Amino acid sequence: MNEILSKEVGKRMFLLGNDAIVRGALEAGLDIATTYPGTPSSEIGNTFNVIAKEAGIYFEFSTNEKVALEVAAGAAISGQRAMTFFKHVGLNVASDPFMTLCYTGVKGGHVVIVADDPAVFSSQNEQDSRYYAMLSGAPMIEPIFPQECKDMVKGAFDISEQLAIPVLVRTTTRVNHVSGPVEFGDMRAPRGKVHFDKNPMTLVPVPLVSKQRHPVLLEKMRKAQELTETYPYTTVEGKKGRAKLGIITAGASYGYVKEAVNRLPYDVRIMRIGMVHPMPVKKLAEFMGTVDKVLVVEELEPYMEMWAKVAAKDAGLTQEIHGKDLLPRMWEFSRDIVTGAIMKVMGDKPPEAKKPLDLQLPARPATLCPGCPHRATYYACKVATKDEAIYSSDIGCYTLALLPPLKTADLFLCMGSSVGTAAGFSKATDQVVVGFVGDSTFFHSAIPGIINAVHNRHKFTYVILDNRTTAMTGHQPHPGTCKDGMGRNDAPSLDLEKVVRGLGVEWVRVVDPFDVKKTIETFKEALAHDGISIIISRRECALIEGAIKRGKDGTVPTYRVDKEKCKKCKRCLKMFACPALYVDEDGTVAINDLLCVGCGVCAQVCAFGSIEKVGGDGK
Amino acid sequence: MSAKSTEAINIQLAGVGGQGVLLISSIIGLACVKHGLQVLSSEIHGMAQRGGVVWSTVRVGEVYSPMIAEGEADVLLAFEPVEAARATEVVSKRTEIIVNTRPIIPFTVGTWGHKYPPVKDIMKVLEGISKKVVAIDAEQLARDAGNKVATNVVMLGALMGRDILQIPSEVMKKAITEKVPKKAVEINMKAFDLGVKAAKKA
Secondary structure, three states: OOHHHOOOOOOEEEEEHHHHHHHHHHHOOOOEEEEOOOOOOHHHHHHHHHHHHHHOOEEEEOOOHHHHHHHHHHHHHHOOOEEEEEEHHHHHHHHHHHHHHHHHOOOOOEEEEEEEOOOOOOOOOOOOOHHHHHHHOOOEEOOOOHHHHHHHHHHHHHHHHHHOOOEEEEEEHHHHOEEEEEEOOOOOOOOOOOOOOOOHHHHOOOHHHHHHHHHHHHHHHHHHHHHHHOOOOOEEEOOOOOEEEEEEEOOOHHHHHHHHHHHOOOOEEEEEOOEEEOOOHHHHHHHHOOEEEEEEEOOOOOHHHHHHHHHHHHHOOOOOEEOOOOOOOOOOOOHHHHHHHHHHHOOOOOOOOOOOOOOOOOOOOOOOOOOOHHHHHHHHHHHHHOOOOEEEOOOOHHHHHHOOOOOOOOEOOOOOHHHHHHHHHHHHOOOOEEEEEEHHHHHHHHHHHHHHHHHOOOOEEEEEEEOOOEOOOOOEOOOOOOOOOOOOOOOOOOOHHHHHHHOOOOEEEEEOOOOHHHHHHHHHHHHHOOOEEEEEEEOOOOOOOOOOOOOOOOOOOEEEEOOOOOOOOOHHHHHHOOOOEEEOOOOOEEEOOOOOOOOOHHHHHOOOOOEEEEEOOOO | OOOOOOOOEEEEEEEEOOOOHHHHHHHHHHHHHHOOOOEEEEEOOOOOOOOOEEEEEEEEOOOOOOOOOOOOOOEEEEOOHHHHHHOHHHOOOOOEEEEEOOOOOOHHHHHOOOOOOOHHHHHHHHHHHOOEEEEEOHHHHHHHHOOHHHHHHHHHHHHHHOOOOOOOHHHHHHHHHHHOOHHHHHHHHHHHHHHHHHHHHO
16 A cells, blocks of 8 residues: 555654645545646646555546646535645636636535745746635635645645635645655545536526625635634744734745744744635734734735735734835745844844855756757757747747757747747748647647637647657656556547647648658658648657667667767757767767767767767667 | 754755755655654755756754755765755855765756866865865765665765764665665665765765
């Protein structure tokens, strides 16, 4: 049995925040979980993928976050306990059904995890999801430690059922990706099959119905307001009596505050907010009434600061309330940043930051792996377009090609945007336009854009980089593969070529990007086509087990640069740029045999035949 | 200024995607829980793979955040020389730096014209800002143990060889056994012992 399913109450495990979220949902008697992978929430799905069958629950990787939310909502409205999880921008995709789900309400608890990414470790923006709670009316809670991830998620199902509304759980990277001890509680059994009771006057929000549902939502928000004032994870700590400074904080910021305060000589009281929507305005005012000055410590937007000021105004309090005047409105905090703000409020001068090292270091950005099929596709494209095209890109590993020397990503906005923006480029300019999308992103949200391009006669070449997986987030399956969320290997897999032809695209070719000559020729033909032309460039991600062909002895083919033949033109580095290639001391190119996986594409790239296979029987 | 016994032990790990840095922080965390210690650990997934920089932290004791403040690392466990230098914000005269001396040259040296400083220059800078530098060729020791993939466990052994973390070796070895593939246990045990020995000598 997987340890996370243990029925042993009181068992202690060292768990990642994301795994603690899974455990919390299981303890609550979860029936169904849905997601589209996105960092920092991805491991929640990876764990469900492993344990769903054994746990007796249903889990799926949905085609996108909107569908994920809808599938779970259907179950929750029927009476099952459901959880949907995604990264912050995933809620953008799911926001349409989410807004109205707060009108229809749910019967079984529906918990929605939204993982924000301050400091944008792996996202396209730094948006603050707390405003979605205000926008929709849904309650939102914020755990800090793995133990709380488990306990608060478990409790969120009860709140959701009590108020008959979905509950948002906001996390950040430093909550999802923090590991710590977690003590297990008792596990409730899933409800199993339920009976859906028809109720169209609640569940079909035509204007007649939605007009009546809005006051119902407002009444739920009023009840949530009572709940937040007594929510057990909203706490106040510090000595009794009046304090010089009161700090209001939540989430990962609490840790920085607590450790800063422990090391400073000031008289400080700390209020930690566990439910950030609705904000406990009464409790806030009470707290602020016992301190001389207030500092709100929160990453990203001045959300709690705004509520603190509202609460102070309503209660007639007039003291200083600081927040974003002293703390950044972007990126992550640290104990040092928070210490500086506290010292400033107290009228002291913060210590100066450390000087950087007197040593120039080479950058080490993430890059496409050795043997990555995308790099070979990009090379062929650059040769065919003479590198004079606009490259409309999308979200996945392949976006890493924005960096020199490949530079084959000129724009992306969100999942699936590549096809719409390619159409826009082709209308606005006379430049050649090539769009790139990954296979998983294609299924996620590129399909309507392709239909649009066909119907409105847009002219560009669109490349589906089909590496047979959702690589960037950790190799989750997608509808083009035969794997599914339940861990089965016989899922119906959609044939990309048939899908694209079904959308009305007439010019479609499938290529193997490791056949460089053929791929270049295909690009040339595609570029000459009057209309949308689609190339499906198919080759497994090099990180998938078995993708790298090994010989009986386990070795890969090894390649070597013939120093006599190398003309030192460095074309392979400039146009192809595999991380296994480097310039040797004598100016010729060399291959790092620790990194090389023997794909052999560089040998096809060299115009002088100087790269040759020397050993390994992998092919 | 050394850490008082009541204060947390702060370990910063740094390396390159693919070196197994995160596996080591999860093994340390597991060993702490097994030994009944409070622990928080943090890591970054996603973009850190694909040959990029990987950082993680382990903090043992009564802590409220997994993040290590400026200059407060007790140990910087660096799997690569340049990555040791890149992670020095948390280094001060209280810090022991345990560093694998084998460079992994980033592609920016070949294609962006960036320079990889001589390893001895890096070591000199590290010595100037820390309490002690323990430089070991972890990759060679891993090869001696049977597989260079065990470089990360050599580094873990080296950490244990410095007697900073008050956890018995057997507990750490049990955590390793639970976290690595069964067929790799023997090699990893050898790698661990070689790491302990190398660090004790330093």
